[in-house]
Amino acid sequence: MAQKSWMYSVLEAVQWEMQNDPRMIWIFELTPPVASNPGKPVINLETEFGRKRVVNTGIDENWMASCCLGASLAGSPAATYIPYQGALMPFQVIQNVAGKLRHMTGGRAQMPVVWIIEMTGQTPGFAGQHSCYEEDSYYAHVPGVRTVIPSTPYDAKGMMHAALRSPDPVVYLYPAGLRTLVEDVPDEPYEVPLDKAAVRQEGNDLTIVSSGGGMPEVLKAAETLQGEGMSVEVVDLRVLKEMDTETLVNSVGKTKRLLTVDQSYYTLGPGAEVIARVATEVEGAKYKRVAFPDAPPPASPEMFVWMRPDAEKIAGAARELV
Amino acid sequence: MAQKSWMYSVLEAVQWEMQNDPRMIWIFELTPPVASNPGKPVINLETEFGRKRVVNTGIDENWMASCCLGASLAGSPAATYIPYQGALMPFQVIQNVAGKLRHMTGGRAQMPVVWIIEMTGQTPGFAGQHSCYEEDSYYAHVPGVRTVIPSTPYDAKGMMHAALRSPDPVVYLYPAGLRTLVEDVPDEPYEVPLDKAAVRQEGNDLTIVSSGGGMPEVLKAAETLQGEGMSVEVVDLRVLKEMDTETLVNSVGKTKRLLTVDQSYYTLGPGAEVIARVATEVEGAKYKRVAFPDAPPPASPEMFVWMRPDAEKIAGAARELV
Amino acid sequence: MDNTTKSKTHASESDDAPRSESRRGFLKIAAATGAVVSMSRTRAFANGDIGYHSQELPDDKLIDMYRTALKIRWHERTQADEMLSNPDYRGYNHFYAGQEAVATGICAALRNDGPFDQIDLAYSSHRPSGHAIAKGVDIPKMCAENDFRSTGLNGGYAAEMHLSDPDVGFIGADGMIGPSMPIATGSAFAFRARGSDQVAVVFGGDGTYATPHFHSALNNAKLLDLPFIYVLENNLYHQYAHYSYSCPHKDIANAAAAYGIPSRVVDGQDVFQVYNAAKEAVDRARAGDGPSFIEAKTYRYYNHWGAPGATAGELGAFGYDPLAITSFRPEREVRAWMQRDPIDIARKTLVDWGVLDAAGADAIETEVKAEIAEAFAWAAQQPFCQPEDGLKNVFADGAVPARQFG
Amino acid sequence: MDNTTKSKTHASESDDAPRSESRRGFLKIAAATGAVVSMSRTRAFANGDIGYHSQELPDDKLIDMYRTALKIRWHERTQADEMLSNPDYRGYNHFYAGQEAVATGICAALRNDGPFDQIDLAYSSHRPSGHAIAKGVDIPKMCAENDFRSTGLNGGYAAEMHLSDPDVGFIGADGMIGPSMPIATGSAFAFRARGSDQVAVVFGGDGTYATPHFHSALNNAKLLDLPFIYVLENNLYHQYAHYSYSCPHKDIANAAAAYGIPSRVVDGQDVFQVYNAAKEAVDRARAGDGPSFIEAKTYRYYNHWGAPGATAGELGAFGYDPLAITSFRPEREVRAWMQRDPIDIARKTLVDWGVLDAAGADAIETEVKAEIAEAFAWAAQQPFCQPEDGLKNVFADGAVPARQFG
Numbered sequence A, B: 001m002a003q004k005s006w007m008y009s010v011l012e013a014v015q016w017e018m019q020n021d022p023r024m025i026w027i028f029e030l031t032p033p034v035a036s037n038p039g040k041p042v043i044n045l046e047t048e049f050g051r052k053r054v055v056n057t058g059i060d061e062n063w064m065a066s067c068c069l070g071a072s073l074a075g076s077p078a079a080t081y082i083p084y085q086g087a088l089m090p091f092q093v094i095q096n097v098a099g100k101l102r103h104m105t106g107g108r109a110q111m112p113v114v115w116i117i118e119m120t121g122q123t124p125g126f127a128g129q130h131s132c133y134e135e136d137s138y139y140a141h142v143p144g145v146r147t148v149i150p151s152t153p154y155d156a157k158g159m160m161h162a163a164l165r166s167p168d169p170v171v172y173l174y175p176a177g178l179r180t181l182v183e184d185v186p187d188e189p190y191e192v193p194l195d196k197a198a199v200r201q202e203g204n205d206l207t208i209v210s211s212g213g214g215m216p217e218v219l220k221a222a223e224t225l226q227g228e229g230m231s232v233e234v235v236d237l238r239v240l241k242e243m244d245t246e247t248l249v250n251s252v253g254k255t256k257r258l259l260t261v262d263q264s265y266y267t268l269g270p271g272a273e274v275i276a277r278v279a280t281e282v283e284g285a286k287y288k289r290v291a292f293p294d295a296p297p298p299a300s301p302e303m304f305v306w307m308r309p310d311a312e313k314i315a316g317a318a319r320e321l322v
Numbered sequence C, D: 001m002d003n004t005t006k007s008k009t010h011a012s013e014s015d016d017a018p019r020s021e022s023r024r025g026f027l028k029i030a031a032a033t034g035a036v037v038s039m040s041r042t043r044a045f046a047n048g049d050i051g052y053h054s055q056e057l058p059d060d061k062l063i064d065m066y067r068t069a070l071k072i073r074w075h076e077r078t079q080a081d082e083m084l085s086n087p088d089y090r091g092y093n094h095f096y097a098g099q100e101a102v103a104t105g106i107c108a109a110l111r112n113d114g115p116f117d118q119i120d121l122a123y124s125s126h127r128p129s130g131h132a133i134a135k136g137v138d139i140p141k142m143c144a145e146n147d148f149r150s151t152g153l154n155g156g157y158a159a160e161m162h163l164s165d166p167d168v169g170f171i172g173a174d175g176m177i178g179p180s181m182p183i184a185t186g187s188a189f190a191f192r193a194r195g196s197d198q199v200a201v202v203f204g205g206d207g208t209y210a211t212p213h214f215h216s217a218l219n220n221a222k223l224l225d226l227p228f229i230y231v232l233e234n235n236l237y238h239q240y241a242h243y244s245y246s247c248p249h250k251d252i253a254n255a256a257a258a259y260g261i262p263s264r265v266v267d268g269q270d271v272f273q274v275y276n277a278a279k280e281a282v283d284r285a286r287a288g289d290g291p292s293f294i295e296a297k298t299y300r301y302y303n304h305w306g307a308p309g310a311t312a313g314e315l316g317a318f319g320y321d322p323l324a325i326t327s328f329r330p331e332r333e334v335r336a337w338m339q340r341d342p343i344d345i346a347r348k349t350l351v352d353w354g355v356l357d358a359a360g361a362d363a364i365e366t367e368v369k370a371e372i373a374e375a376f377a378w379a380a381q382q383p384f385c386q387p388e389d390g391l392k393n394v395f396a397d398g399a400v401p402a403r404q405f406g
Ligand SMILES: Cc1ncc(C[n+]2csc(CCOP(=O)(O)OP(=O)(O)O)c2C)c(N)n1
Pocket: B030, B059, B083, B085, B086, B089, C126, C127, C175, C176, C177, C178, C204, C205, C206, C207, C208, C235, C237, C238, C239, C304
């Protein structure tokens, strides 16, 4: 057990799995699989496992993702890290091949593959393509792929173990804004299930549901609101596919107030699905959605910071709802 | 005015625009831009406009879509027909370039481009990749692109004129199951706006909202229900981006019952957005969603037909809701 | 007249190719004279620079290849007849007839049974029935699958375009043009990473050339020296367009050669020449010497999809294809290619080599026809699928909820 | 010592290249001896088979090219200094210093003003400042844009990676690697369809080779004979990887040549050689003779992004790049390339040709420095953006609703 960052926690899981399964491979493009953490050994998958199992490739994210899929079909667990610039390059092969292949083959295809897909959206100053946060929805509509979005180092490690051991393909979203999070993470392997939301804080007046890069600001807002005497329940989706409806319905059944928070674009952001699932089950509840507007993120920090949901805006919406 | 099919109506609009703007181009892959209609001249864009403006290409839908985008940036209105097999091949360029470019350039980029993207999902017997119906959600989450999905020949023609004249990029979804629809369509050009839903039938007990390939079965169900004495309001979204919230809220404000119907997968199907938009505005309403399950469509007709929403299932859900 | 029974005479009458008693001699002389593939001959010739691997094969292996090609052919013909004449039959196909030598020759050079971590893997296309049979899938189960039966190879989920049987290394068909090539390189990547001598093969049409995946697959296969073989079946058309609409090369193999990948053009109508090329490519891959590209010049006897223009009981489709709309392939082109039928060529060669006599060849054909007829008969007796099963197999465990009822 | 002022002496001391009084003679002799690009010389040489188009240019055009290259250089240096020493400065850049001759030489062969339906269009990359200046964008506005000002070239929406100015045919930068090439072919497609003699140019790095878009763009440009020029700036690295990690060719031009596209390697440090190649490609495109590919061998003096490892007031970055993590380019490599500086080479050549004398060249440099300093000063005075404007320009009309407040 030690304080570890999100990425160190992930690579620790990957390292363990690669040590224990000599078939496993890793493909990267710009970001070498290297992580360091105070008081812990540097992890460098490339030097540890060699350049046949861990390969640095050119700018072709669709090939990276496809290659991992093919490796998994040949019996090698496979993972790759797709930088946010290439986040949608492999979309078609994940949506139209990987997501359908088990079903299309009547269960014959086994695909122990994990695509770590970086998401951005956290940094002002980078326009459009370099600060968008939108992949969650695209991937969550795809059937047959488990789309997860851990928001803490602990979950990141446990879900990576679970993902690498799963025979199902996993889109593992990594909001780069979580890079700076640090928490106590066990050294030994453990699994966090790929189908459960987490109640981060219990409360009775209001349920706030968010995920991934939205969580830090939600937790900040919840703290403020709590200080003002509001009893806030905070749910971290963690899993977008299959979404854990039960946790959502139970919570809003109790609070009768649901605020969803997406860093993703408003239209068909994860919050839309959350509200739709709850609204068909819970009667008489009230709803509000906070999200990034349906506009690309502009370069100008003045514009961007105003558009991005943050703790203050979230708290404001919560006050209006309760 | 004559009875015309969906595709004839579309090509009539395209033909008119190409005749009136010699800069305009069309790219195709398998489906030559040819349509015939009883009592009307055959339309063949390739022979009429020649092989420089109308080009048959290889299997590279991303190039087709990109090429049209580049043509539009050079001042040539451009359109292409992407067959359903390639429906997501051009996703990244539409999502990450076209959708963001006007905004990223501070309004400098003009993109009079229309991507007709075929959707399937209507025919039993074709597994997974050849009978899925899912593109609506992927494209609707993209900002900066008008995503429309006309469901009648009349709208198809009017929206094609509007789309080709729009300086905004348009994803124009064509559910291939609508191929057989025929209705009276004017011969002269006219526009149907790219931002308005259509109330197909007025009623007070229940609002059913659907779009595209879902509409024929919804209308059939509404007829059955009407026959049973239920007063059903039917809304055809027509436009997924920007979705016409007002029409939805007005309708459910009146009926207090909302049933959404998607041929698309359940999770983050258009119905989720419809419910979420209404639920934040209308109090005390009740909701139900009918959708294709979160599973790829299987080949077996027995399985597929059971999974696909149809008039009977829609009517059943409506009865439960009211 | 049945072409196959008269092949020997026919060959001696019409061919001006050099002759020899022995297989080796026959091929050597053909090579020495630089004889090349020619459309005007019914006899196939070795490309001068191809090794003579077929001739070293034991008779039973050669006969197996002939039998495999025949199975593919009779599966095609029987299914076409079903589609054309049995109103209860629901299956469909992208027929492979005319191309049998390619699948057969390639798969004959692969390891098709054994533990999953030792066999070679084949990725097929939207036109998979030939590849599936050549790789060794169970034909009755495949027939049942093609007709949406719950006991089919893939439980009725797949039908033709997604046939898959990992047990024989047939990773499967794929309805999309393009994605399978990079995916197949991934299997090759895994083999190299594991230090395995397995090989990954992908079958793709001339239509795959234009896809962006062509570049991705070849570039990375070359950069990483992957044990990967790209078999491009150039049947001249992608759907209704001649390949010159999408490719500036006459020989697509030249495009692959530009990456530094050993690439060759092979007569796709001669199963033994295809085998020769495959053997070299497989040997190269197993030795760790990287990828190969094989362009097989071939032709399909039917239209792109289904049996439009075909007549029950007759081989090939010459008639109108309503799907083609504006472009048709000339009937004479079809007939010209049928003069160099891969089944005929295989048979003639084996008879010529003394591996089979006409009676033996006929007997095999009779056996194969019966086997295929039985496969279709068995398939037709199989149960339909349970509707609710459509919710299974989305993930490894459990089923997803029904959503269609609200 | 300022390299530029001593260039003439330096050249005469270290060069063993043939000499001639006249421009024409100089180049002819260089060509006749088959002199090729060599890293060990500071002097640039014509590739033997390149036409001598630069020499035919009027003096003012040649001087313009020198001035443009200088503008790019001083924009880079000034911005780097701002980033390194002005804590209020918020802009960033993917610096282009070292590659100035490429953008300058290419754009000098293009039509950069006139009505939109007559000018040539350039598509840039994530490293756009050089291309933007060479194509003629307003430098003060560009500086304002890079610092997120509302009066910037693109209203503060774009910043560096999306600079765009259709008025000068600069369709714009693109932060993604790959998509711009097929898009650029689309503009060329439109020109051909309209019977226009306009040309579309795309600038891409060596990193673009591995993208699937490389194949799409070249294949379709060739098939349709599009007036399209692909300028590949091979600066040896894509981000932190040498191009040999992603490309099996030493000369990427060979990959393009495989499509049947006229392709050449050019010394990317010599603006006049780049111009020569561009002129031929543009002439070919305007004449309807299809696409061209130009690989310019070049080098960037700074690290991939921003100014890590650089020192204010000094050209280039030699130090540690914290983003590189595991791979670094050798400092000696940087210094070796800086020996063949494109600004020095342009200046020396013009002095050698008698177009400029040292004093004239110095005067231009002084002017350019002042112009750039003014541009930055003006930009720093410009207003910041209005937050609500972020909701505009999503579509041509109106604004989208705010959603961030619930
Ligand atoms: C990405 C994609 N686009 C379009 C199609 C439609 N399609 C199916 S088969 C085919 C032609 C394939 O031609 P080729 O690769 O030559 O194979 P052949 O049919 O000749 O065996 C096309 C275009 C598809 N399946 N996938």
